[in-house]
Amino acid sequence: MVALTHTPPSAERLRAVDEFLAEAWADQVSHDDRLRDLAVRVRFDRGVAHVTGEVPDGTHLRLVRDRLGRLAGVFGVWCRVRVAGREPVVVDLGCGGTKQYPGNLGLDIFPAPGVDAVADLSGSLPLADDSVDVLFAVHILEHLIDFLPLVDECHRVLRPGGVLHVMSPWWGHVNAVADPTHVRLLDVQTVKGICVQRPPGTPRWYPLHAGSDGASIFADLTPLPPDAPGPTPAHLARFFA
Numbered sequence: 001m002v003a004l005t006h007t008p009p010s011a012e013r014l015r016a017v018d019e020f021l022a023e024a025w026a027d028q029v030s031h032d033d034r035l036r037d038l039a040v041r042v043r044f045d046r047g048v049a050h051v052t053g054e055v056p057d058g059t060h061l062r063l064v065r066d067r068l069g070r071l072a073g074v075f076g077v078w079c080r081v082r083v084a085g086r087e088p089v090v091v092d093l094g095c096g097g098t099k100q101y102p103g104n105l106g107l108d109i110f111p112a113p114g115v116d117a118v119a120d121l122s123g124s125l126p127l128a129d130d131s132v133d134v135l136f137a138v139h140i141l142e143h144l145i146d147f148l149p150l151v152d153e154c155h156r157v158l159r160p161g162g163v164l165h166v167m168s169p170w171w172g173h174v175n176a177v178a179d180p181t182h183v184r185l186l187d188v189q190t191v192k193g194i195c196v197q198r199p200p201g202t203p204r205w206y207p208l209h210a211g212s213d214g215a216s217i218f219a220d221l222t223p224l225p226p227d228a229p230g231p232t233p234a235h236l237a238r239f240f241a
Contacts, residue, residue, distance in 0.1 A: 008173065008214035017073045018044040024071050025049075032067070040064055040081060047075040047213055052101075054082040058161050065163075065220070069209040076218035077209055078165050079134060080104075088133035091157075093150075094121055094140040100165075104136070121150050127157040138167045142182045151194060155203035155223045163208065166191070166219040173215045188212050191219040192240040196230065206231055210239040 009017070021044045029035045038060060040053035049068045055061045061081055068077045080090050080101045092099045095106035097114045107125070108115040119126050122144055135154050141147040154164045169176035171185035188210050195205045204224040211218050224230065 014046045014213075017047060021047070021049070021071055021073055025068065028067060028071070034060075034063060035067065038064065042068065044074075047073055048218070049074055049077045051077065051079040051081055054085070056084060058083055062161070065208060069220070074209070075211045075213050075216075076165060076167070076220055078136075078220075079163065083133075089131060090134040090136070091127065091132050092136045092138070093125075093154075094137070094143070100136045100138065122146075123149075125150075125153045125157055129156055130159045132157045133159055133162050135162070135164045137164060139169070141166065142168045142176070142184050142186060145183050147184065148194075148198075151205075152203050155205065158223050160225070161222060164205075164219075164221045164223075166221065167216055170212050170215060170217050175215060186217055188217050188219075189240060191217065191221070192236065194219075195221065196236065204228075204230065207236070207239055 025042055038053070038055055040051055040055060043050045051064060051068070055064065061079065061083055065077045065079065068074060078100065080088055082088065090101060090104045092104045092106045094108050095104070095114060096108055096110075097112045099106050099114055106114050106116045107119045107121070109118065109120050111118055117126055121140065135158060137150070137154070141150070144150060151164075158164065168186045169182065171187050176182060176185055191207060191210045195207050198204075204226070205221040206224050208220040208222055209218070210220070
């Protein structure tokens with residue numbers, strides 16, 4: 001048997017990392033005039049930065065995401081932020097009874113408390129083109145034999161600058177195989193494949209962030225227009241082998 005060396009950190013270490021990240025972000029804000037006066041709140045939970053509040057425009061939100069994503073130990077940057085006073089349209093895919101933020105629109109194949117619309121995620125999403133700011137696909141992709149049609153649908157419904165947040169079990173952790181409803185195994189390299197290894201003419205993605213804590217993989221992806229330049233090799237090297 002081959003031993004897996006990528007083991008998840010303990011709960012105690014994750015709490016310590018969250019404390020470090022909170023201190024590092026406070027220090028970053030204190031030294032960056034662009035961040036200091038922004039009305040955003042950042043909470044770290046097991047290495048994921050949860051951002052709420054308001055910014056004047058999309059450029060400031062992209063700045064916050066980028067600066068947070070550069071902190072060592074951050075696995076994802078999850079946002080529900082008002083831009084210029086407008087509430088974001090945030091959709092939880094396959095939410096069941098649990099949404100990532102209260103007020104999100106919840107879609108699931110089964111009716112349940114918290115599910116706002118019943119939808120088969122293996123088909124078309126009941127959402128208009130360019131109508132959503134943030135999509136959460138938390139523990140969803142591993143349940144679909146072919147998840148690329150859903151990823152393509154996410155690309156269709158996201159507004160320019162929107163973000164798809166992905167979280168799934170890492171293939172080498174027991175959680176990936178312990179649930180018999182999991183039909184796909186995923187790795188951070190799977191995210192690279194979604195972004196740079198698909199055929200010409202298919203929807204294109206730019207990875208804002210990607211990583212793994214040894215139990216789960218995380219990815220924050222934003223849609224690219226057909227004629228936009230893709231990620232540079234230097235940017236990809238931040239996340240992928």
